[in-house]
Amino acid sequence: MSTRMPARRALVVGAGPVGCLAAQVLSRRGYAVEVHEKRPHYVESGLRYDGRTINLSLSPRGTEALDGHCDRAALAELVVPMDGRVRHEPDGRIAAAGYGRADWENLSIDRNDLNVLLMRSAGPGVRFTFETECTGVDFAARRATFTDRRGRPVEVGYDLLVGADGTHSVVRERLAEQGLTRCRQRQTGVEYREITLRPEPGDERMSPRAIHVWPRDGFFMVGLPNRDGSLRCTLVLPREGALTFAGLATEEALRDFLRRGFPDAAAIHRPVEPDPARVPVTPISVVNCAPVVHADSVVLLGDAAHTVAPFLGQGVNLGLEDCAALTRVLEKWPDEQGTALAEFQRERVPEHEAASALSLANYDELNGTGPRPAAGATPLPTLVNFASSSYREALDIYSRDRRGTAAAQPLRPIGG
Numbered sequence: 001m002s003t004r005m006p007a008r009r010a011l012v013v014g015a016g017p018v019g020c021l022a023a024q025v026l027s028r029r030g031y032a033v034e035v036h037e038k039r040p041h042y043v044e045s046g047l048r049y050d051g052r053t054i055n056l057s058l059s060p061r062g063t064e065a066l067d068g069h070c071d072r073a074a075l076a077e078l079v080v081p082m083d084g085r086v087r088h089e090p091d092g093r094i095a096a097a098g099y100g101r102a103d104w105e106n107l108s109i110d111r112n113d114l115n116v117l118l119m120r121s122a123g124p125g126v127r128f129t130f131e132t133e134c135t136g137v138d139f140a141a142r143r144a145t146f147t148d149r150r151g152r153p154v155e156v157g158y159d160l161l162v163g164a165d166g167t168h169s170v171v172r173e174r175l176a177e178q179g180l181t182r183c184r185q186r187q188t189g190v191e192y193r194e195i196t197l198r199p200e201p202g203d204e205r206m207s208p209r210a211i212h213v214w215p216r217d218g219f220f221m222v223g224l225p226n227r228d229g230s231l232r233c234t235l236v237l238p239r240e241g242a243l244t245f246a247g248l249a250t251e252e253a254l255r256d257f258l259r260r261g262f263p264d265a266a267a268i269h270r271p272v273e274p275d276p277a278r279v280p281v282t283p284i285s286v287v288n289c290a291p292v293v294h295a296d297s298v299v300l301l302g303d304a305a306h307t308v309a310p311f312l313g314q315g316v317n318l319g320l321e322d323c324a325a326l327t328r329v330l331e332k333w334p335d336e337q338g339t340a341l342a343e344f345q346r347e348r349v350p351e352h353e354a355a356s357a358l359s360l361a362n363y364d365e366l367n368g369t370g371p372r373p374a375a376g377a378t379p380l381p382t383l384v385n386f387a388s389s390s391y392r393e394a395l396d397i398y399s400r401d402r403r404g405t406a407a408a409q410p411l412r413p414i415g416g
Contacts, residue, residue, distance in 0.1 A: 004136055007031060008031050008160065008337075010023075011144055011162065012162040013161070013163055013165045013169075014166060015035050015318070016115060016166060017111070017118050018320065020063035020119045021066070022162050022164055024121060025326055027125035029331075033126045033127065034126075034127050035122075035126060035127070035129070035145055036134065037131075038130045038131065038133035040131055040327070041128075054234050055109065055110060055112075056315075057106045059106050059386070061317040061318075061321055063075075063319070066118075069118070070117055080209070082101055082105055082210050083104070083209055083210070086206075088213065088214045096210060100386070104386045105414055108118065110222040132148050132149070135170070137161065141157075143156065143157050162298075163300040164300075166304060167304075172300055172305070181291055182290070182318060183288070185286070185288075187283055187285050188286060189240070190239060190285060191234050191245065191282055192235060192237075192282055192284060193280065194309075195223075196230075196232060197230060197391075198270045207225075212233070215366045218238065219238065221234065221235045222234050250277070264354060280321065289352075291348050292305040292352075293341040295344065297337070298336075299344060305352060308359045309359045314355050318352065325344055351391045358384055358395055358397055366382060377401035
């Protein structure tokens with residue numbers, strides 16, 4: 001008769017990039033892992049870009065968290081390296097700046113591509129179930145309830161529950177309803193939609209190896225390159241006031257707005273949909289949550305724990321870092337799950353809060369309302385992505401530098 005103990009059961013709610021990586025992390029630690037996702041199966045149905053899934057910018061933080069968890073050659077085929085940034089100023093000037101070192105670069109990747117890669121990398125020890133939506137959790141009994149594709153209830157037990165179900169996390173909501181966590185959720189007052197630009201090959205103004213930024217007074221646009229040479233841009237506007245997406249509901253109105261606000265982009269804009277009103281417009285909200293663990297059996301990761309504004313491109317990197325941190329604490333405390341989760345809580349919540357503050361600070365810089373940096377100060381994107389070991393350290397340096405005067409690292413003008 002075997003005396004081997006049964007594997008601990010891990011239940012992951014949400015099969016986005018963070019959920020898929022968390023599932024792999026737990027499987028390698030000896031857990032029997034189930035992942036439940038309310039959307040259809042990525043591979044069987046084929047993911048289709050729906051206008052909401054903006055490109056992701058993987059920084060060294062994110063790629064380090066992926067080390068050993070996906071085929072790097074396969075990842076390399078999906079990304080576009082970005083070794084600097086290009087600013088498109090309101091007066092027509094276009095200037096570029098590298099990140100400061102030849103080996104410093106971010107990677108632009110389609111969210112769907114990263115999602116499928118990580119799902120396929122999860123391994124045979126992970127069982128995925130799609131079209132099952134989490135509807136409730138009994139934390140005392142350690143059981144979660146789902147509704148399957150036919151509307152039938154399904155109960156799943158767990159030893160460890162991972163809430164990786166995004167900004168509108170059901171796991172987080174159930175914790176909050178029972179007073180087991182406290183959440184602060186607020187709207188930023190802005191919203192975004194996708195704009196696609198298709199420059200001619202060799203157009204130096206639209207470098208395919210850089211992130212592009214169009215800062216304006218009260219609004220802005222950011223573009224990341226695709227493998228086909230296009231730029232997938234995020235246009236961010238206020239939700240209220242004279243300039244909103246409600247006033248850009250026709251192709252004529254949108255084109256006129258682009259000609260006035262982004263003349264270099266207007267000529268190469270290609271509509272995602274013939275009717276701009278059909279392109280989704282998404283409000284941008286911020287969520288801070290603490291604690292992100294409950295007892296010795298529940299942990300929130302990624303956007304479920306900390307939805308940061310996308311103004312600095314840190315959401316995916318922060319979530320993947322959560323998975324790396326979970327790996328470290330489980331390796332340190334292999335037989336003490338509660339101790340491991342308590343250490344995760346102490347380490348990650350301050351990081352979540354610092355990353356959120358930095359993302360909002362970059363919004364102020366993009367729309368021209370932020371403080372001027374001190375002379376010689378490291379630009380915020382460089383500081384966060386390359387020049388600091390933690391978000392807390394980056395926030396400390398940023399706060400110190402912005403108390404000074406003068407300008408940041410000068411940009412190199414393109415074309416003279």
